[in-house]
Amino acid sequence: MRLIVPGCCSDPRALPYIRLLVVAGLMALYLSLGASVFQAIEGPLEREMEDHIEKTKMEFLNNHPCVSEGDLEALLDEVIKASNRGVSASKNVTSGPNWSFGQSLFFSSTVVTTIGYGHVTPLSKPGKLFCMVYALLGIPLTLVLLSALVERLLLPATALLRTLNAALGHLYRPFTIRLVHLMIIVTTFVVFFILVPAAIFASLEPEWDFLDSLYYCFISLTTIGLGDYIPGDSPEQPYRPLYKVATTLYLITGLTFLMLTLTVFYDIPQLNLSTVFSSMKLDEDPEKMRLSGSAGPGYGMGGLVMRDHYDQRRSVVHIRPHQDDSPSPEDTTPVHARDIRLQ
Incomplete structure (x- = not known):
């Protein structure tokens, strides 16, 4: 018996889309959290560096009254542009061309x-x-x-x-x-x-x-x-x-x-x-689909399927039985007795 909640979607095919929306919401929340943390950690350091740069510029202008603030800003702009392109304006950098x-x-x-x-x-x-x-x-x-x-x-x-x-x-x-x-x-x-x-x-x-x-x-x-x-x-x-x-x-x-x-x-x-976000039927076992090859030739649910090029057969790892493993309802063969293929 399946309980159907009024107002909820009863179509199993819509469940992956609902899960996708939930994960998208969690991702948006995660990004917002990351932005807040980075802002709290890096923001004060950025303002401290800005104050230090401004103080250094003022000291340079006071020590060199013949240099105008506009000329200094123009020089700094050119240096920053060159640095962003990987070209250093410092004479101390002699490590070779880029x-x-x-x-x-x-x-x-x-x-x-x-x-x-x-x-x-x-x-x-x-x-x-x-x-x-x-x-x-x-x-x-x-x-x-x-x-x-x-x-x-x-x-x-x-x-x-x-x-x-x-x-x-x-x-x-x-x-x-x-x-x-x-x-x-x-x-x-x-x-x-x-x-x-x-x-x-x-x-x-x-x-x-x-x-x-x-x-x-x-x-x-x-x-x-x-x-x-x-x-x-x-x-x-x-x-x-x-x-x-x-x-x-x-x-x-x-x-x-x-x-x-x-x-x-x-x-x-x-x-x-x-x-979790696949549109397959909910009663289909992904492992059974992968083992049966229905996920596509050469690939499995997890990505690459390893093939042994020496005998052109899939490499099979046989898992020994354990008393805690239980058989699948759709298959009388115990799960631990099946062939587990490493992709």
Whole structure:
């Protein structure tokens, strides 16, 4: 028996849209909360810096009465414009040109990976046109490359899941084993692509502490790319082109492992929230649809489906039974006895 509340939509197909509206409202609330917190934290510091700049300008004008305030403002405007384009007006910056091969390679990588720091940008019209065409072709190519790399990395990830199942399958439920597997992948990503690189950047960058380096790694690998911290741009930076190339390799490798982590995460049906907003029937089991291949060839509910190119078969991880698992009402076969395929 199903209780129908008057005034509420009784059509099950409308439920995903209702959930979508709820999440959209929560997102708006979350953005408003973030704006309020940033305003409260950063606002006083901004006003303090404005007062300091104004005080410094007045001291300069008092010490140099031959310079007018208008001339000083015009000079500062030109310096700010040049700085926003990646050109420094300081004589102390001798780390090399912004468009050396290493720096240009670094810029190209930030374009095709959509990180887009914005500290160095094309100045000429032909450069801007080429940048658009380059990004139009380079972004899909980068996605294809990252997807291919992730698919190969799924082979050892699946082997790890088999090993965990063999060792823990008689003690824990399949969902618990998958959580352990996910935690190992996440820990590997955080240690080797966040913490260790942050320590390296902190030792190489003279003005960065560990928090600054940690902030840079997170902002870059999540493709936010604010551009407030850029490696290799400090004055007298040794081996700057090589440093930029090494950073480019780090970004591509880190993005690949991040995609692997997300793929493993979305492969767990209980954690894949995308099914909440799906228009499928409520009585359809997403896991059964994925296993039956109805979600489309080559892809599952969680993204990539790993195929073993050596025998052209899907890799299957058999989960051992556990006494706490219960059979599905639509299927007499116990859930823990089914084949769980890692996408």
